[in-house]
Amino acid sequence: MYAVIKTGGKQYRVAKGDEVKVEQLQGEVGDEVAFDQVLLTSNGENVEVGKPLLENSKVVGRITRQGKDKKIVVFKYKRRKGYRRKKGHRQCFTLVRIEDISE
Numbered sequence: 001m002y003a004v005i006k007t008g009g010k011q012y013r014v015a016k017g018d019e020v021k022v023e024q025l026q027g028e029v030g031d032e033v034a035f036d037q038v039l040l041t042s043n044g045e046n047v048e049v050g051k052p053l054l055e056n057s058k059v060v061g062r063i064t065r066q067g068k069d070k071k072i073v074v075f076k077y078k079r080r081k082g083y084r085r086k087k088g089h090r091q092c093f094t095l096v097r098i099e100d101i102s103e
Contacts, residue, residue, distance in 0.1 A: 003101045004040040005059050011039065014059060014098045024092040027063050033096055035059040041103050048103065058102050065095035 002015040008023025025033055038057040041048050048054060068090040076085045 001041070001043045001101055003038055003042070003057070003059050005035040006037040006039055007035055014061075014101075016098055016101060018098045019064065020061075020096050020098065021093050022096055023094070024066070025063065025094040025096070027094075029063055029065060031063050032099075033061045033063060035061070041101065043103075054103075056103070059098060060100040060102070061096040061098045063094055064097050066092075067095070068092055 002013060004011055004013050006012075007025075010023070012020050012022065014020055027033060036058055038054045038059060039050050039052065041054060041057055048057075050057075069092075071088045071090050074085075074087040074089060077083055
């Protein structure tokens with residue numbers, strides 16, 4: 001069984017037992033998280049698609065880690081003008097283990 005959920009402006013295909021890296025969520029390690037914006041569920045033979053969301057469907061997970069991703073370098077320059085700017089950015093994330101998918 002799997003579901004497609006929406007969180008942090010992105011969509012994720014999740015199944016029970018998966019670990020998903022999503023945009024940072026509020027909560028501590030070990031807290032339970034419920035995703036109410038479920039777009040699609042499938043149990044192998046029956047597929048339900050929402051318009052745009054499914055009612056009475058919920059995906060429950062548990063926070064396993066809060067952290068920061070690898071640093072990316074943002075470098076801007078204009079040729080022949082002596083303009084150079086170098087910046088770095090580390091995006092915060094939450095690692096969630098999916099525990100249950102209810103239809």
